[in-house]
Amino acid sequence: MSPGDERGYGSGPSRTDDGYSTIGGTRQTRTRLPDGEGGDGYGTPRRPARSSRSLVTVVGVVVLLIAAIAFANMSGGGGDGNNGRSGSSGTKPDSSSTAATGTKPVTGKNGSIPSGFAHDEQGAQSAATNYSVALGSAEMFDKERRHTVVATVYAPAVAAARQGDLDKVYSGQSFLTSIGLNADGTAPAGLTFISRSNPVGTKVVKFNGDTASVAVWYSALFGLAGEGSKNPVSESWFTNTFDLAWIDGDWKITDFTQKDGPTPVGRDQAASPAEEMADAVEQFGGFTYAR
Structure with missing residues (x-):
C-alpha cells in the first residue's frame, strides 16, 4: 500500500482511529508514544496537533499582511522621499504622459x-x-x-x-x-x-x-x-x-x-x-x- 493511501502506511489502525495522526491538515502519519516519552524521538515534549481553526487564523493573518504591503506600495509608502510620485529615477515612463489632467485644453x-x-x-x-x-x-x-x-x-x-x-x-x-x-x-x-x-x-x-x-x-x-x-x-x-x-x-x-x-504590425482583419x-x-x- 502506498504512503499516500487513505488508510496510512502499512497495516494497523487507520488515520481516523487516532486524533493525533494528522498534523495541521497535511495528512502525515505520526506514531503515538506513551505519555512522558519524547514525542519526536529527541527527548522534547510532543506538541499537540494544530487545529483547523488555528490554521485558518494564520492564513487569514498572512493574507491581510500581504494586502497591507501591496496597498502601501501602491500609495507610495516606501519612504523614498518623493511623496509617492513615480518616475523620480527616470527609468520608467510617467503615467501622466497619457492620463487626462482635468484641465480644459482650449477656450x-x-x-x-x-x-x-x-x-x-x-x-x-x-x-x-x-x-x-x-x-x-x-x-x-x-x-x-x-x-x-x-x-x-x-x-x-x-x-x-x-x-x-x-x-x-x-x-x-x-x-x-x-x-x-x-x-x-x-x-x-x-x-x-x-x-x-x-x-x-x-x-x-x-x-x-x-x-x-x-x-x-x-x-x-x-x-x-x-x-x-x-x-x-x-x-x-x-x-x-x-x-x-x-x-x-x-x-x-x-x-x-x-x-x-x-x-505597428497590422492585424489580420478583412478590409471593409x-x-x-x-x-x-x-x-x-x-x-x-x-x-
Missing part, C-alpha cells in the same frame, strides 16, 4: 480649428495635436479652406510663404490626378474622399516658455472610398515634430518636420467594403483633442 475656436491654448507645456501639446488634425484634413485640398487653415495654425511671419508652397503642392494637377481627385480637388462622382489624421500621443521635445517643440505620433487614413476606386482608403503612420511660438496669446507653428512611423468605409467618414466625426 475657443477659430472656425473649425480650436484656439486659445494654455501658455504651458500642456497647451503646446494640445495645439500641436489639433494643428496636426487640421493640416491632415480633407479641407487642405480645397483652396479657400486651405488658406483658412494655414492662416490659423501658422505664425504670421511664415504663413504667407507656407501658403504659397502648399498651393503649389495641393493645386498641382498631376498630384491631384495621381491620388484620384478631379482638377479642382473634389472627388469623382460616386466616390468619397477621406483624409484624416488620428493622433495617438504627443511628446514635448523642448520647452522654453514662449517656444516649444512637440512631436505628435499619429495614424493617417487616406484615399477614395466607393465602388470602382483606384485609390482605396489605406492607413499609414507618421510622427510630425512642430516648432511652436507663443504669439498674440496663442501657440502658432513656425516650422515642422515629418518622418515615417513608428508603425467600399460603401461601409464611405459611410464611416460621414457618420463618425472628428475630435477636439486635449493635451
